[in-house]
Amino acid sequence: MTEFSLNHIDLNLLRTFDVLMRERSVTRSADRLGRTQSAISHALGRLREVFQDELFTRESGIMEPTARAKELAEVISRSLHEIRIAVDRHLNFDPSTTSRNFRIGLSDYTAITYLPALIETFSKLAPKASLNVVHAREPDALGSLKSREVECAVLGNARLDAENFEVMELSRDPMVCGGWKGNSAFTNMTLDRYLTSPHLQISADGIAAGVADITLQRLGLNRKVVATIPHYLVAPWVMKGTNLISVFGDGVLLALTEESETVIVPPPMALPDVTISLIFDKANELDPGHRWFRDLIRTVSEKQRMLKQGVYKRLEL
Known part of the structure; x- marks a missing residue:
């Protein structure tokens, strides 16, 4: 066996390996690297x-990494990232000219809240850059961050216990109760009406108990969940024309259309807010490009908060 030497490898090979780990495709990796x-x-x-x-x-048509590749990726990905940060610190980051690729993980809920405004603002401020959005659930988010599949994530009620990651609160979204406007229960949503109504639960994994269930259990009460779905955008159309009701963070207000015929009222009992947080590796803190991206996300968060106030005013809630 020939003894390994750094003379056998160059930075471009390692960068190719890093991109292959993320894309799992020779074709997509070639497009990403311009080769x-x-x-x-x-x-x-x-x-x-x-x-x-x-x-x-x-x-099944997908390039799956071997055990050795996964082990190498942990070191190579982080090393390349730290090299880029070290270089960027000595250069002026300019969003208007950068061709950098940014990668963000969003849950179904935060995608509704942030994605339209984020893409619109990002494309205006960084027209030559690219943005990859990856679906992220809390159980998978830490792994995606560690593997550099995403460089940050925006999640609701995140409870990540990892000392190398920063969890920055962006907003707190109050819970609302929603359903079809033809449902008579919404003319006066009392606790009794709430408990006797059929419920639609929105759960990413289709199994976990909802915030409402946990609150009701503490009160010695329960509701009847007749169906569980994983997507917030589907909920208004599932409830339309039925007596189903559901509770969700008020970020969903930004995605409701008149065609959905959805009505919103305050829940008949106190429910905890949905805490939206930005999560990122602390190693990125001084990266000027990453700092710009974080500031952009915070700006979008504030913009969405103002838009929600307008929706509340229009609905007279």
Whole structure:
């Protein structure tokens, strides 16, 4: 076996490996790096030779990393990231000219709240940059952040216990009770009416108890959940024309249309707010590009808060 030397590898090979780990596709990696598929395949061959491992195997049309590739990725991804930060600290980051790729993880709820305004503002301020949005649930978010699949995440009621990550509160969204405008229960939503109504629960995994259930259990009460769905945007259309009711954070107000015929009222009991947080690796704190992106997210959060106030005023809530 030939003894390994850093002379056998260059930074471009490591960058190719890092992109392959994220994209799991030679075609997409070539597009991301601005190179030909042939060049990426050749680089993968060199990587396999250097590390003496297959690194990726094809399963159901997707490139799956081997155990050694996953182990290497933890070191290589973080090292490349820290190199870029070290270089960027000595350069002036300009969003109007950067071609940098930003990656953010959003849950179904925070996508409704943030995504339209985030993409609109991002594309105006950084026209040459790109933004990748990845669906993120709390159980998976930490892994996505550690693997650099995303560089930050915006989640509701996040409870991540990781000392290397910063959890920055963006807003607190009050819970509201919603349903079809033809549902007579909404003319005077009392606790009794709430408890006797059929409920639609929105849960990312379809299993976890909702905030309302936990609150009612503490009061010695319970509600009848007849269906559980994972997506907030579907809820108004599921409830339309029925007596189903649901509770959700008021960020959903920004996505409601007149066609959904959804009415909103305050819940008949006190429910905790949905705390929206921005989560990122503390190693990114001094990265000027990342700092700009964080500030952009905070700006969008404030903009959405003002828009919600307008919706509340229009609905006279």
